[in-house]
Amino acid sequence: MKNHLVAGKDLNPEETIRRIQQTLILEDFSPEIVSENNIGGLFSVLIADKHSERFMANGKGISRELALASAYGEFMERFMTRFFFYDLWLTKDGPVPWVYDKNEIWTSKPESLLKNLKKFYPMSILQSKSCYDINQSPSEEPFCFLPFHTRHGEQLFLPVSYWRELYTSNGLAYGNNIYEARVQALCEIIERHVKYRVIRKGLSLPSVSPEKLKNPEIFYRAQSLLSDVGLQCKLLDASLGMNYPVMAFLIYTPDQQEAFLSFGAHPDQEIAIERTIAEAFQGRNPREDTQDFLNIVSDDTKLTGLPENLESHFINSTGILHTNIFKPPSSLSSTFCSFHGTSEKEWDHLCDIVEKTGFTILTRDIFWNGHSACQIIIPGFSEVYPYQDLIEKDFQGYCVTRNEVISLLERYPRDAERLVELLDSEYFRPDQDLGEALGVLFSPDALWFNHTVEEVIESH
Numbered sequence: 001m002k003n004h005l006v007a008g009k010d011l012n013p014e015e016t017i018r019r020i021q022q023t024l025i026l027e028d029f030s031p032e033i034v035s036e037n038n039i040g041g042l043f044s045v046l047i048a049d050k051h052s053e054r055f056m057a058n059g060k061g062i063s064r065e066l067a068l069a070s071a072y073g074e075f076m077e078r079f080m081t082r083f084f085f086y087d088l089w090l091t092k093d094g095p096v097p098w099v100y101d102k103n104e105i106w107t108s109k110p111e112s113l114l115k116n117l118k119k120f121y122p123m124s125i126l127q128s129k130s131c132y133d134i135n136q137s138p139s140e141e142p143f144c145f146l147p148f149h150t151r152h153g154e155q156l157f158l159p160v161s162y163w164r165e166l167y168t169s170n171g172l173a174y175g176n177n178i179y180e181a182r183v184q185a186l187c188e189i190i191e192r193h194v195k196y197r198v199i200r201k202g203l204s205l206p207s208v209s210p211e212k213l214k215n216p217e218i219f220y221r222a223q224s225l226l227s228d229v230g231l232q233c234k235l236l237d238a239s240l241g242m243n244y245p246v247m248a249f250l251i252y253t254p255d256q257q258e259a260f261l262s263f264g265a266h267p268d269q270e271i272a273i274e275r276t277i278a279e280a281f282q283g284r285n286p287r288e289d290t291q292d293f294l295n296i297v298s299d300d301t302k303l304t305g306l307p308e309n310l311e312s313h314f315i316n317s318t319g320i321l322h323t324n325i326f327k328p329p330s331s332l333s334s335t336f337c338s339f340h341g342t343s344e345k346e347w348d349h350l351c352d353i354v355e356k357t358g359f360t361i362l363t364r365d366i367f368w369n370g371h372s373a374c375q376i377i378i379p380g381f382s383e384v385y386p387y388q389d390l391i392e393k394d395f396q397g398y399c400v401t402r403n404e405v406i407s408l409l410e411r412y413p414r415d416a417e418r419l420v421e422l423l424d425s426e427y428f429r430p431d432q433d434l435g436e437a438l439g440v441l442f443s444p445d446a447l448w449f450n451h452t453v454e455e456v457i458e459s460h
Helices: 013-026 064-080 111-115 160-167 178-201 217-227 269-280 307-316 343-355 387-392 395-410 416-423 434-438 453-458
Strands: 031-039 042-049 052-061 105-107 143-150 155-159 172-175 232-237 246-252 258-265 295-298 362-368 371-377
Touching: 013 064, 013 371, 031 052, 031 064, 042 064, 042 217, 042 269, 052 064, 052 269, 064 172, 064 371, 143 160, 143 371, 155 160, 160 371, 160 387, 172 178, 178 246, 178 258, 178 307, 178 343, 178 362, 178 371, 217 232, 217 269, 246 269, 258 269, 395 416, 395 434, 416 453, 434 453
Parallel strands: none
Antiparallel strands: 031 042, 042 052, 105 143, 143 155, 143 362, 172 371, 232 246, 246 258, 258 295, 362 371
16 A cells, blocks of 8 residues: 655555554554545545444544554544543443543532633523533532633533534544644534534625646546536635635536535645535535535525524535625735744644634643544534533423433333323424433434334334
Protein backbone atom coordinates (compact mmCIF):
# COMPACT_ATOMS: atom_id res chain seq x y z
CA MET A 1 0.00 0.00 0.00
CA LYS A 2 1.32 3.43 -0.96
CA ASN A 3 1.91 5.88 1.89
CA HIS A 4 0.33 9.31 1.55
CA LEU A 5 1.73 12.42 3.19
CA VAL A 6 -1.27 14.66 3.77
CA ALA A 7 -1.45 18.39 4.42
CA GLY A 8 -3.24 19.16 7.67
CA LYS A 9 -2.44 15.76 9.25
CA ASP A 10 0.51 14.78 11.42
CA LEU A 11 0.52 11.11 10.32
CA ASN A 12 -0.19 9.51 6.99
CA PRO A 13 -3.62 7.82 6.74
CA GLU A 14 -2.18 4.30 6.62
CA GLU A 15 -0.47 4.79 10.00
CA THR A 16 -3.61 6.34 11.48
CA ILE A 17 -5.72 3.37 10.34
CA ARG A 18 -3.19 0.85 11.69
CA ARG A 19 -3.04 2.49 15.14
CA ILE A 20 -6.81 2.71 15.45
CA GLN A 21 -7.41 -0.86 14.29
CA GLN A 22 -4.93 -2.23 16.81
CA THR A 23 -6.59 -0.35 19.64
CA LEU A 24 -10.17 -1.20 18.69
CA ILE A 25 -9.34 -4.91 18.61
CA LEU A 26 -8.33 -4.67 22.28
CA GLU A 27 -11.78 -3.17 23.01
CA ASP A 28 -13.56 -6.02 21.16
CA PHE A 29 -14.61 -3.79 18.26
CA SER A 30 -14.24 -5.13 14.74
CA PRO A 31 -15.27 -2.45 12.24
CA GLU A 32 -15.86 -3.74 8.72
CA ILE A 33 -16.53 -1.90 5.48
CA VAL A 34 -20.27 -1.90 4.84
CA SER A 35 -20.16 0.13 1.65
CA GLU A 36 -17.72 2.20 -0.33
CA ASN A 37 -17.92 4.41 -3.39
CA ASN A 38 -15.38 5.72 -5.83
CA ILE A 39 -16.92 8.33 -8.07
CA GLY A 40 -14.23 9.68 -10.30
CA GLY A 41 -11.57 9.52 -7.60
CA LEU A 42 -13.85 10.93 -4.87
CA PHE A 43 -14.10 8.24 -2.21
CA SER A 44 -16.60 7.60 0.58
CA VAL A 45 -16.71 4.70 3.03
CA LEU A 46 -19.17 3.42 5.62
CA ILE A 47 -17.81 1.12 8.33
CA ALA A 48 -19.70 -0.67 11.11
CA ASP A 49 -18.83 -3.09 13.87
CA LYS A 50 -19.53 -6.63 12.73
CA HIS A 51 -21.43 -7.36 15.94
CA SER A 52 -23.72 -4.31 15.83
CA GLU A 53 -24.38 -1.78 13.10
CA ARG A 54 -25.29 0.68 15.83
CA PHE A 55 -21.56 1.37 15.98
CA MET A 56 -20.87 2.85 12.56
CA ALA A 57 -18.98 5.75 11.02
CA ASN A 58 -18.60 7.51 7.67
CA GLY A 59 -15.47 8.71 5.95
CA LYS A 60 -14.65 10.66 2.80
CA GLY A 61 -11.57 11.77 0.93
CA ILE A 62 -9.75 12.12 -2.37
CA SER A 63 -8.19 8.67 -1.95
CA ARG A 64 -9.42 5.38 -0.52
CA GLU A 65 -6.85 5.59 2.27
CA LEU A 66 -7.99 9.08 3.27
CA ALA A 67 -11.64 8.00 3.28
CA LEU A 68 -10.84 4.97 5.45
CA ALA A 69 -8.76 7.07 7.85
CA SER A 70 -11.64 9.54 8.05
CA ALA A 71 -14.10 6.73 8.86
CA TYR A 72 -11.86 5.14 11.48
CA GLY A 73 -11.22 8.56 13.01
CA GLU A 74 -14.96 9.16 13.31
CA PHE A 75 -15.40 5.71 14.87
CA MET A 76 -12.73 6.51 17.46
CA GLU A 77 -14.11 9.97 18.24
CA ARG A 78 -17.51 8.45 18.98
CA PHE A 79 -16.03 5.68 21.08
CA MET A 80 -13.68 7.91 23.09
CA THR A 81 -16.17 10.72 23.74
CA ARG A 82 -18.88 8.15 24.61
CA PHE A 83 -21.16 9.40 21.85
CA PHE A 84 -21.80 5.77 20.90
CA PHE A 85 -23.29 5.22 24.36
CA TYR A 86 -24.61 8.57 25.58
CA ASP A 87 -28.25 7.77 24.83
CA LEU A 88 -28.15 4.34 26.51
CA TRP A 89 -29.27 3.39 30.01
CA LEU A 90 -25.79 2.31 31.08
CA THR A 91 -26.56 2.00 34.79
CA LYS A 92 -29.59 -0.26 34.27
CA ASP A 93 -27.89 -3.30 35.75
CA GLY A 94 -26.06 -1.53 38.54
CA PRO A 95 -23.41 1.11 39.18
CA VAL A 96 -20.38 1.56 36.91
CA PRO A 97 -17.11 3.38 37.71
CA TRP A 98 -18.05 6.24 35.40
CA VAL A 99 -20.63 6.73 32.69
CA TYR A 100 -19.57 9.49 30.26
CA ASP A 101 -16.22 10.83 31.46
CA LYS A 102 -13.77 9.83 34.20
CA ASN A 103 -14.01 13.37 35.59
CA GLU A 104 -17.80 13.68 35.44
CA ILE A 105 -19.71 15.10 38.40
CA TRP A 106 -22.93 13.55 39.69
CA THR A 107 -25.03 15.58 42.08
CA SER A 108 -28.51 15.89 43.53
CA LYS A 109 -28.17 19.69 43.75
CA PRO A 110 -27.15 21.11 40.34
CA GLU A 111 -27.94 24.77 41.08
CA SER A 112 -24.38 25.92 41.81
CA LEU A 113 -22.99 24.31 38.65
CA LEU A 114 -25.79 25.81 36.56
CA LYS A 115 -25.16 29.22 38.09
CA ASN A 116 -21.69 29.27 36.54
CA LEU A 117 -23.25 28.97 33.08
CA LYS A 118 -25.38 32.13 33.31
CA LYS A 119 -23.15 34.12 30.96
CA PHE A 120 -23.55 31.45 28.27
CA TYR A 121 -27.14 30.27 28.42
CA PRO A 122 -30.63 31.75 29.00
CA MET A 123 -32.26 31.17 32.36
CA SER A 124 -35.02 29.19 30.64
CA ILE A 125 -32.70 26.16 30.33
CA LEU A 126 -30.66 26.73 33.49
CA GLN A 127 -33.16 24.69 35.46
CA SER A 128 -32.66 21.38 37.26
CA LYS A 129 -35.38 19.74 35.15
CA SER A 130 -33.31 20.45 32.03
CA CYS A 131 -30.27 18.55 33.28
CA TYR A 132 -31.91 15.45 34.76
CA ASP A 133 -29.96 12.53 33.29
CA ILE A 134 -31.24 9.25 31.85
CA ASN A 135 -28.61 7.43 33.94
CA GLN A 136 -27.84 7.62 37.66
CA SER A 137 -24.72 7.63 39.79
CA PRO A 138 -24.00 4.79 42.26
CA SER A 139 -25.54 6.96 44.99
CA GLU A 140 -28.58 7.55 42.75
CA GLU A 141 -27.80 11.21 42.10
CA PRO A 142 -29.68 12.12 38.93
CA PHE A 143 -27.75 15.11 37.53
CA CYS A 144 -24.56 14.60 35.54
CA PHE A 145 -22.08 17.29 34.42
CA LEU A 146 -19.01 17.00 32.19
CA PRO A 147 -15.80 19.03 32.60
CA PHE A 148 -14.93 21.64 29.97
CA HIS A 149 -12.19 24.27 29.80
CA THR A 150 -12.03 27.64 28.13
CA ARG A 151 -9.04 28.44 25.96
CA HIS A 152 -7.55 30.30 28.94
CA GLY A 153 -7.93 27.45 31.42
CA GLU A 154 -11.16 28.25 33.26
CA GLN A 155 -13.05 25.06 34.14
CA LEU A 156 -16.80 24.78 33.73
CA PHE A 157 -19.21 21.85 33.92
CA LEU A 158 -22.01 21.31 31.39
CA PRO A 159 -24.96 18.91 31.78
CA VAL A 160 -24.87 15.80 29.64
CA SER A 161 -28.46 16.60 28.68
CA TYR A 162 -27.26 19.73 26.86
CA TRP A 163 -24.93 17.60 24.77
CA ARG A 164 -27.65 15.08 24.05
CA GLU A 165 -30.40 17.56 23.18
CA LEU A 166 -28.59 20.59 21.72
CA TYR A 167 -25.30 19.49 20.15
CA THR A 168 -25.33 15.72 19.42
CA SER A 169 -22.28 14.89 17.26
CA ASN A 170 -21.38 18.49 16.41
CA GLY A 171 -17.93 19.32 17.80
CA LEU A 172 -16.55 15.78 18.23
CA ALA A 173 -13.23 14.85 16.64
CA TYR A 174 -10.30 12.45 16.74
CA GLY A 175 -6.75 13.46 15.86
CA ASN A 176 -3.22 12.16 15.70
CA ASN A 177 -2.60 14.65 18.52
CA ILE A 178 -4.91 16.81 20.60
CA TYR A 179 -4.41 19.96 18.54
CA GLU A 180 -5.22 18.12 15.35
CA ALA A 181 -8.41 16.84 17.01
CA ARG A 182 -9.33 20.32 18.20
CA VAL A 183 -8.75 21.82 14.76
CA GLN A 184 -10.93 19.17 13.17
CA ALA A 185 -13.73 19.68 15.71
CA LEU A 186 -13.64 23.46 15.48
CA CYS A 187 -13.55 23.36 11.68
CA GLU A 188 -16.69 21.22 11.67
CA ILE A 189 -18.45 23.56 14.09
CA ILE A 190 -17.57 26.64 12.04
CA GLU A 191 -18.61 24.84 8.85
CA ARG A 192 -22.02 23.95 10.27
CA HIS A 193 -22.53 27.40 11.78
CA VAL A 194 -21.88 28.98 8.38
CA LYS A 195 -24.04 26.37 6.65
CA TYR A 196 -26.99 27.09 8.96
CA ARG A 197 -26.54 30.83 8.55
CA VAL A 198 -26.40 30.67 4.75
CA ILE A 199 -29.44 28.41 4.48
CA ARG A 200 -31.53 30.05 7.22
CA LYS A 201 -31.02 33.60 5.96
CA GLY A 202 -30.91 32.79 2.26
CA LEU A 203 -27.49 34.39 1.79
CA SER A 204 -25.67 34.92 -1.50
CA LEU A 205 -22.04 33.83 -1.75
CA PRO A 206 -19.30 34.97 -4.15
CA SER A 207 -18.09 32.42 -6.68
CA VAL A 208 -14.46 31.37 -6.87
CA SER A 209 -12.82 30.85 -10.24
CA PRO A 210 -11.04 27.47 -10.36
CA GLU A 211 -8.32 29.06 -12.49
CA LYS A 212 -7.17 30.96 -9.42
CA LEU A 213 -6.60 27.79 -7.40
CA LYS A 214 -3.19 26.19 -6.94
CA ASN A 215 -4.68 22.77 -7.63
CA PRO A 216 -8.00 22.98 -9.51
CA GLU A 217 -7.89 19.30 -10.55
CA ILE A 218 -10.45 18.09 -8.01
CA PHE A 219 -12.94 20.73 -9.11
CA TYR A 220 -12.55 19.92 -12.80
CA ARG A 221 -12.90 16.21 -12.00
CA ALA A 222 -16.18 16.85 -10.19
CA GLN A 223 -17.36 19.23 -12.90
CA SER A 224 -16.77 16.58 -15.57
CA LEU A 225 -18.67 13.94 -13.57
CA LEU A 226 -21.66 16.22 -13.13
CA SER A 227 -21.61 17.46 -16.71
CA ASP A 228 -22.00 13.85 -17.88
CA VAL A 229 -25.45 13.75 -16.24
CA GLY A 230 -26.51 17.25 -17.24
CA LEU A 231 -25.67 19.04 -13.99
CA GLN A 232 -23.63 22.17 -13.39
CA CYS A 233 -21.52 23.28 -10.44
CA LYS A 234 -19.53 26.13 -8.97
CA LEU A 235 -17.26 26.87 -6.02
CA LEU A 236 -18.39 29.49 -3.53
CA ASP A 237 -16.53 31.46 -0.89
CA ALA A 238 -18.41 31.00 2.40
CA SER A 239 -16.10 33.05 4.64
CA LEU A 240 -18.99 35.55 5.01
CA GLY A 241 -16.64 38.51 5.24
CA MET A 242 -15.58 37.30 8.70
CA ASN A 243 -12.59 35.15 7.68
CA TYR A 244 -14.45 31.92 8.40
CA PRO A 245 -12.33 29.20 6.70
CA VAL A 246 -15.28 27.74 4.80
CA MET A 247 -15.85 26.91 1.14
CA ALA A 248 -19.07 25.71 -0.49
CA PHE A 249 -19.78 23.59 -3.55
CA LEU A 250 -23.04 24.18 -5.42
CA ILE A 251 -24.51 21.55 -7.75
CA TYR A 252 -27.59 22.51 -9.75
CA THR A 253 -29.79 21.82 -12.76
CA PRO A 254 -29.41 24.19 -15.72
CA ASP A 255 -32.80 25.77 -14.97
CA GLN A 256 -31.72 26.32 -11.34
CA GLN A 257 -34.92 24.73 -10.02
CA GLU A 258 -33.08 22.08 -8.01
CA ALA A 259 -29.73 22.25 -6.28
CA PHE A 260 -27.41 20.72 -3.71
CA LEU A 261 -25.05 22.65 -1.45
CA SER A 262 -22.16 21.21 0.53
CA PHE A 263 -19.63 22.91 2.79
CA GLY A 264 -16.09 22.22 3.90
CA ALA A 265 -13.81 24.00 6.36
CA HIS A 266 -10.07 24.16 7.02
CA PRO A 267 -7.57 27.01 7.48
CA ASP A 268 -5.97 25.95 4.17
CA GLN A 269 -8.36 26.82 1.33
CA GLU A 270 -7.19 23.89 -0.81
CA ILE A 271 -8.08 21.42 1.96
CA ALA A 272 -11.42 23.17 2.53
CA ILE A 273 -12.21 22.75 -1.17
CA GLU A 274 -11.28 19.06 -1.08
CA ARG A 275 -13.56 18.57 1.91
CA THR A 276 -16.58 20.32 0.45
CA ILE A 277 -16.36 18.45 -2.86
CA ALA A 278 -15.75 15.10 -1.14
CA GLU A 279 -18.73 15.86 1.15
CA ALA A 280 -20.96 16.42 -1.88
CA PHE A 281 -20.22 12.92 -3.19
CA GLN A 282 -20.22 11.09 0.15
CA GLY A 283 -22.72 8.27 -0.25
CA ARG A 284 -24.17 9.92 -3.36
CA ASN A 285 -23.79 8.99 -7.00
CA PRO A 286 -25.17 11.57 -9.42
CA ARG A 287 -24.95 9.03 -12.24
CA GLU A 288 -27.46 6.77 -10.51
CA ASP A 289 -29.66 8.83 -8.16
CA THR A 290 -29.78 12.36 -9.56
CA GLN A 291 -33.28 13.08 -8.26
CA ASP A 292 -32.40 12.11 -4.70
CA PHE A 293 -29.20 14.10 -4.88
CA LEU A 294 -30.91 17.46 -5.37
CA ASN A 295 -33.17 19.68 -3.29
CA ILE A 296 -35.88 22.12 -4.33
CA VAL A 297 -35.10 25.82 -4.44
CA SER A 298 -37.40 28.49 -2.99
CA ASP A 299 -37.40 32.25 -2.57
CA ASP A 300 -39.17 31.99 0.81
CA THR A 301 -36.82 32.49 3.78
CA LYS A 302 -39.62 31.34 6.11
CA LEU A 303 -39.28 27.88 4.57
CA THR A 304 -35.49 27.75 4.46
CA GLY A 305 -35.29 28.98 8.04
CA LEU A 306 -37.60 26.35 9.54
CA PRO A 307 -35.90 24.28 12.28
CA GLU A 308 -36.89 21.06 10.52
CA ASN A 309 -35.30 22.28 7.28
CA LEU A 310 -32.05 23.07 9.08
CA GLU A 311 -32.21 19.69 10.82
CA SER A 312 -32.50 17.97 7.43
CA HIS A 313 -29.43 19.80 6.22
CA PHE A 314 -27.54 18.74 9.35
CA ILE A 315 -28.48 15.07 9.08
CA ASN A 316 -27.88 14.43 5.38
CA SER A 317 -27.81 17.79 3.56
CA THR A 318 -31.35 17.34 2.24
CA GLY A 319 -33.68 20.29 2.53
CA ILE A 320 -34.78 23.47 0.83
CA LEU A 321 -32.27 26.00 -0.53
CA HIS A 322 -32.91 29.68 -1.21
CA THR A 323 -32.76 31.11 -4.73
CA ASN A 324 -30.28 33.71 -3.48
CA ILE A 325 -27.58 31.05 -3.64
CA PHE A 326 -27.47 31.71 -7.40
CA LYS A 327 -27.11 35.48 -7.01
CA PRO A 328 -23.83 37.34 -6.48
CA PRO A 329 -23.63 39.06 -3.08
CA SER A 330 -24.06 42.82 -2.95
CA SER A 331 -20.91 43.28 -0.87
CA LEU A 332 -18.52 41.37 1.37
CA SER A 333 -15.56 42.99 3.07
CA SER A 334 -13.14 40.06 2.81
CA THR A 335 -12.61 36.69 1.18
CA PHE A 336 -11.14 33.35 2.27
CA CYS A 337 -7.54 33.84 3.33
CA SER A 338 -5.51 30.63 3.76
CA PHE A 339 -3.50 30.09 6.92
CA HIS A 340 -0.60 27.64 7.14
CA GLY A 341 1.05 26.42 10.32
CA THR A 342 1.29 23.59 12.82
CA SER A 343 -1.87 22.09 14.28
CA GLU A 344 -1.34 24.20 17.42
CA LYS A 345 -1.02 27.40 15.40
CA GLU A 346 -4.08 26.46 13.33
CA TRP A 347 -5.99 25.99 16.59
CA ASP A 348 -4.99 29.45 17.83
CA HIS A 349 -5.90 30.96 14.47
CA LEU A 350 -9.37 29.40 14.48
CA CYS A 351 -9.98 30.36 18.11
CA ASP A 352 -9.13 33.97 17.31
CA ILE A 353 -11.69 34.01 14.49
CA VAL A 354 -14.49 32.68 16.70
CA GLU A 355 -13.62 34.67 19.82
CA LYS A 356 -13.52 37.94 17.88
CA THR A 357 -17.23 37.46 17.25
CA GLY A 358 -17.89 37.31 20.99
CA PHE A 359 -18.24 33.56 21.60
CA THR A 360 -16.44 31.35 24.11
CA ILE A 361 -14.97 28.00 23.09
CA LEU A 362 -15.38 25.20 25.65
CA THR A 363 -13.23 22.09 25.18
CA ARG A 364 -13.28 18.61 26.70
CA ASP A 365 -10.07 16.75 25.85
CA ILE A 366 -9.96 12.95 26.04
CA PHE A 367 -6.70 10.99 26.14
CA TRP A 368 -6.81 7.21 26.07
CA ASN A 369 -4.26 4.51 25.26
CA GLY A 370 -2.10 6.88 23.19
CA HIS A 371 -5.05 8.40 21.31
CA SER A 372 -6.50 11.91 21.39
CA ALA A 373 -10.07 13.07 20.91
CA CYS A 374 -12.10 16.06 21.97
CA GLN A 375 -15.53 17.56 22.29
CA ILE A 376 -16.02 21.29 21.67
CA ILE A 377 -19.11 23.25 22.59
CA ILE A 378 -19.56 26.94 21.75
CA PRO A 379 -22.71 28.22 23.48
CA GLY A 380 -24.87 30.24 21.12
CA PHE A 381 -22.78 29.17 18.12
CA SER A 382 -22.62 25.38 17.78
CA GLU A 383 -26.16 24.29 18.69
CA VAL A 384 -27.82 21.90 16.24
CA TYR A 385 -31.24 22.05 17.87
CA PRO A 386 -33.02 25.03 19.47
CA TYR A 387 -33.16 25.62 23.23
CA GLN A 388 -36.92 25.12 23.08
CA ASP A 389 -36.38 21.40 22.43
CA LEU A 390 -34.54 21.12 25.75
CA ILE A 391 -37.13 23.19 27.61
CA GLU A 392 -39.97 20.95 26.46
CA LYS A 393 -38.31 17.68 27.50
CA ASP A 394 -39.42 15.90 30.68
CA PHE A 395 -36.40 13.70 31.41
CA GLN A 396 -37.57 12.57 34.81
CA GLY A 397 -40.97 11.55 33.45
CA TYR A 398 -39.24 9.68 30.63
CA CYS A 399 -37.05 7.75 33.07
CA VAL A 400 -40.00 6.75 35.25
CA THR A 401 -41.96 5.60 32.19
CA ARG A 402 -38.98 3.80 30.65
CA ASN A 403 -38.28 1.92 33.87
CA GLU A 404 -41.84 0.71 34.10
CA VAL A 405 -41.91 -0.34 30.44
CA ILE A 406 -38.78 -2.44 30.86
CA SER A 407 -40.17 -3.99 34.03
CA LEU A 408 -43.34 -4.95 32.14
CA LEU A 409 -41.33 -6.35 29.22
CA GLU A 410 -39.34 -8.53 31.59
CA ARG A 411 -42.58 -9.89 33.03
CA TYR A 412 -44.25 -10.21 29.62
CA PRO A 413 -47.00 -11.07 28.83
CA ARG A 414 -48.48 -9.82 32.12
CA ASP A 415 -50.34 -6.47 32.06
CA ALA A 416 -50.14 -5.95 28.30
CA GLU A 417 -52.76 -3.19 28.54
CA ARG A 418 -50.52 -1.09 30.78
CA LEU A 419 -47.55 -1.70 28.48
CA VAL A 420 -49.48 -0.38 25.47
CA GLU A 421 -50.63 2.64 27.47
CA LEU A 422 -47.04 3.55 28.37
CA LEU A 423 -45.62 2.98 24.88
CA ASP A 424 -48.36 5.18 23.44
CA SER A 425 -47.28 8.10 25.63
CA GLU A 426 -45.47 11.33 24.69
CA TYR A 427 -42.06 9.83 25.52
CA PHE A 428 -41.84 7.50 22.53
CA ARG A 429 -42.25 7.83 18.77
CA PRO A 430 -44.16 5.06 16.97
CA ASP A 431 -41.41 4.66 14.37
CA GLN A 432 -38.61 4.36 16.95
CA ASP A 433 -36.80 1.09 17.40
CA LEU A 434 -37.91 -0.15 20.81
CA GLY A 435 -34.37 -0.66 22.08
CA GLU A 436 -33.38 2.82 20.93
CA ALA A 437 -36.48 4.32 22.56
CA LEU A 438 -35.64 2.67 25.88
CA GLY A 439 -31.87 3.14 25.70
CA VAL A 440 -31.31 -0.62 25.82
CA LEU A 441 -29.38 -2.85 23.42
CA PHE A 442 -31.47 -6.00 22.99
CA SER A 443 -29.54 -9.08 21.90
CA PRO A 444 -30.42 -10.46 18.44
CA ASP A 445 -32.24 -13.43 19.99
CA ALA A 446 -34.36 -11.23 22.28
CA LEU A 447 -38.12 -11.15 21.70
CA TRP A 448 -38.09 -7.38 21.17
CA PHE A 449 -35.00 -7.13 18.98
CA ASN A 450 -35.44 -5.03 15.82
CA HIS A 451 -39.06 -4.08 16.57
CA THR A 452 -40.47 -0.56 16.50
CA VAL A 453 -42.63 0.88 19.27
CA GLU A 454 -45.60 0.78 16.91
CA GLU A 455 -45.05 -2.90 16.10
CA VAL A 456 -45.00 -3.81 19.80
CA ILE A 457 -48.19 -1.85 20.40
CA GLU A 458 -49.93 -3.50 17.43
CA SER A 459 -48.85 -6.96 18.60
CA HIS A 460 -50.99 -6.43 21.70
